[in-house]
Amino acid sequence: MSAVNDTKFHYEVFLLTGIPGKGDVQLWISIIFCLTYAISIVGNSLILFIIKTDLSLHDPMYIFLSMLAITDLGLLIASMPTILGVFLFNSREISLNACLAQLFFIHSFTFIESSVLLLMAFDRFIAISNPLKYTSILTLPRIAKIGLVFVLRGVAVILPLPLLLKRFQFCRVNVLSHSFCLHMEVMTMACADITVNNIYGLFITVITVGLDSLLIFLSYVMILKTVLSITSHVEFLKALNTCVSHLCAVLLFYMPEFTLTLMHRFRKSSSPLLQIVLGYIYLLVPPLMNPIVYSVKSKHLRARIIRVFVK
Template identity: 75%
Template sequence: MSAVNDTKLNSAVFLLTGIPGQEDVYLWISIPFLYVISIIGNSVILFIIKTDPSLHEPMYIFLSMLAVTDLGLSIATIPTILGIYLFNSREISLNACFAQLFFIHLLQCIESSVLLFMAFDRFIAIRDPLRYASILTLPRIGKIGVVCVLRGAAVVVPLPILLKQFRYCRSNVLSHSYCLHQEVMKAACSDITVNSIYGFYVSVLMMGLDSLLIFLSYVMILKTALSIVSQTKCLRALNTCVSHLCVVLLFYTTEIGLAVIHRFGNNSSHLLQIFLGYVYLLVPPLMNPVVYSMKSKHLHARIIRLFVK
């Protein structure tokens, strides 16, 4: 009898949540539309960087890594988004939910690592421009990409494995249109202490450490730029960092905001959780191509030529 009960508990489904107020059709249509725009924007960035040899430089290669990650995040979440908004399908099986949260957290960790290496790229370009190309060679950048993926996989793989061991007998209604580890584990009726501690460890190790190293990189960048005698060259050097700094602020602000809400905002508004959930995964992938295409004159001009033809 116990085995039957366990089977029923572990074959349960989670119910995903959309934005309350189904009568507002335009709002429901706009969410999937923005995801599609995000996918198109990052795809255009990748296409231009791949087809334009003049953009085969370290800065743009790192940008292409960022675009791939953002594209992956959009693709990982859009099936459940479309399922809710277009087909009114809110159910997701345990295994599908675990797979989705694995890819979401993996891609978030990879993006954090890429942003860290992009800060390192800007530091090298300003600190030692003559050796910039010899330090960040294509093979070395390729190895950096592999390290980003392996680093993310190493810390994220245990999350679905640990969740798989639990029984789920509490409320299975999730606050978002996709699965996140910090929310799924709360639906378990087992002891989640290990998951809670490990999830906090992952957040501190990946996001906390990366954001600290990015901050230190910008301290050194600012120190190096201010030592340049020519004010024009100093401003030009700092201007190359504006795009990356905007992307960093977008990424970590939404990341930290949602983490705080889930860990300490038990009494927070349900609508606020839903809103931050969309901001968390929609705004960075949507805005990253916009920020870089506006700040990079070469990329901006290339995009205009692509659509004017």
């Protein structure tokens, strides 16, 4: 009898949640999400189209920007179907396998985006500190090889997560606090010891996002050191201005990422509603804002975008 009761609570389906207590404004929230999704898809696709078709933009900075746009599109495609399903159609159920697949893609694209931001910081460092050798150092074949290595790194470190979760049986409350799946939350619903998952999750976060953010910080220390040695005030401002877009992208990505990770690790002392809101910011704001920030700050890119719409 006890075996029957135990089996009864082994969940193979999770229930996704929108924003608790906000059912009266859920329709308006869904409209905002739809607009965000549409603008993000169009913005990143437009960036890719312009960079691909305009030969004058085939230099390292714009190649890295196209990598960022592809990663943002991947993050949107991985997360938005369940978000829109919950808010538009109240489709809350997600199977265990679908949940594991979604968290694999969300975390993989997150780690790849962190790597792309590191490459963009390295690009700015080379452009400012050694501009004469910029194109000879960052050749297209070399960029392709480095990009492939970071993609493989992102996939390789995330691949064990769904495999580690797959071995569990889930017999606790099967209601997720988000409308998408994240490893940090799914593992807490397992009816077994999750120490290995916890340690591995923290380990890969430190060696990827943590290490990338540290290297980005060090690269900007070196950039600042180089910029401060420039005697010309005009050149000084011009050098700093080339870094503004990237700094905005870094802040948009890392601030919600670190805050959400800490809140999941210490969830008892944090507001559940704030966790949910940060989750949406973490997934939706960077893909929305990155094309806007780069279009505003890059004269060449802005001119090409205007030309496309004029035509």
